[in-house]
Amino acid sequence: MLKKMLKVLLSLTLLVGFAGVAQAEMTREEYAIKFRRSSFTTMTWYMGAMSRMVKGEMTYDKALFARNAEYVAFLSKLPKDGFIPGTESGDTKAKPEIWSKADKFKDANDNMEKETAKLAELAKVGNFDDLKEQYGKMQKTCKVCHEEFKKKAD
Amino acid sequence: MLKKMLKVLLSLTLLVGFAGVAQAEMTREEYAIKFRRSSFTTMTWYMGAMSRMVKGEMTYDKALFARNAEYVAFLSKLPKDGFIPGTESGDTKAKPEIWSKADKFKDANDNMEKETAKLAELAKVGNFDDLKEQYGKMQKTCKVCHEEFKKKAD
Numbered sequence: 001m002l003k004k005m006l007k008v009l010l011s012l013t014l015l016v017g018f019a020g021v022a023q024a025e026m027t028r029e030e031y032a033i034k035f036r037r038s039s040f041t042t043m044t045w046y047m048g049a050m051s052r053m054v055k056g057e058m059t060y061d062k063a064l065f066a067r068n069a070e071y072v073a074f075l076s077k078l079p080k081d082g083f084i085p086g087t088e089s090g091d092t093k094a095k096p097e098i099w100s101k102a103d104k105f106k107d108a109n110d111n112m113e114k115e116t117a118k119l120a121e122l123a124k125v126g127n128f129d130d131l132k133e134q135y136g137k138m139q140k141t142c143k144v145c146h147e148e149f150k151k152k153a154d
Numbered sequence: 155m156l157k158k159m160l161k162v163l164l165s166l167t168l169l170v171g172f173a174g175v176a177q178a179e180m181t182r183e184e185y186a187i188k189f190r191r192s193s194f195t196t197m198t199w200y201m202g203a204m205s206r207m208v209k210g211e212m213t214y215d216k217a218l219f220a221r222n223a224e225y226v227a228f229l230s231k232l233p234k235d236g237f238i239p240g241t242e243s244g245d246t247k248a249k250p251e252i253w254s255k256a257d258k259f260k261d262a263n264d265n266m267e268k269e270t271a272k273l274a275e276l277a278k279v280g281n282f283d284d285l286k287e288q289y290g291k292m293q294k295t296c297k298v299c300h301e302e303f304k305k306k307a308d
Binding site for chain 1: 185188189199225228
């Protein structure tokens with residue numbers, strides 16, 4: 001009996017597959033929240049060096065800035081995939097306005113994608129004054145969203 | 155006095171800048187660990203639908219498979235940026251072999267990038283049998299790394 005149960009368990013594990021195992025204990029909604037928070041963390045990481053360059057705390061490195069800007073532009077497309085129905089509560093700072101003002105949230109997302117894409121384009125050219133200006137414009141799209149759609153504290 | 159402290163605190167906050175605020179309480183090493191774990195979570199999320207299609211649990215959707223494969227290929231380039239010196243311990247399952255066998259770890263990373271890139275290329279073409287085969291090859295590169303470089307439990 002135990003042997004049969006183990007066999008079933010093993011088959012199930014193989015069925016769920018490798019990628020699924022780590023997330024197997026989470027509901028799809030919990031996993032979506034974890035994913036979207038992770039995607040924001042990943043994106044923010046690549047803003048670090050750009051931010052330091054813009055503030056003059058680090059020497060401007062054209063190649064590094066351009067790579068990070070490209071990464072951020074790409075990563076900005078991801079978080080929206082995690083705001084699926086049923087993820088309004090849980091381990092999240094998401095405000096209900098994300099769903100009650102869905103059009104406005106979409107606009108905020110679109111703006112982030114647009115301004116990060118512009119930054120990536122300008123970063124290839126490498127005029128540092130343009131980059132500073134565009135970095136500020138991009139940052140504003142972050143701020144708008146954090147103020148309107150993200151709770152301040154845990 | 156309190157007013158002055160608040161003013162200094164405010165200036166410091168502005169100096170650190172928006173992107174830095176959320177991570178301000180972490181050391182760079184703690185942040186790097188958080189980043190790399192987040193980048194893996196983000197990548198794994200996009201494997202979900204592909205995995206279900208490959209296992210026949212979901213109808214093959216060429217556009218979705220191709221998009222996710224492209225995302226995974228891109229995301230596979232990121233985690234390595236988080237294995238900076240000083241991140242051998244902390245909130246991590248990283249094995250010491252990542253640093254003591256750095257060449258082997260680099261090969262494992264390169265293999266993941268290579269096989270995810272191949273999957274993304276094949277996904278544009280859309281021959282499902284090829285995709286199943288290549289998905290398996292990609293998965294093996296995950297397994298190798300998890301077995302040799304990742305601790306099993308927390």
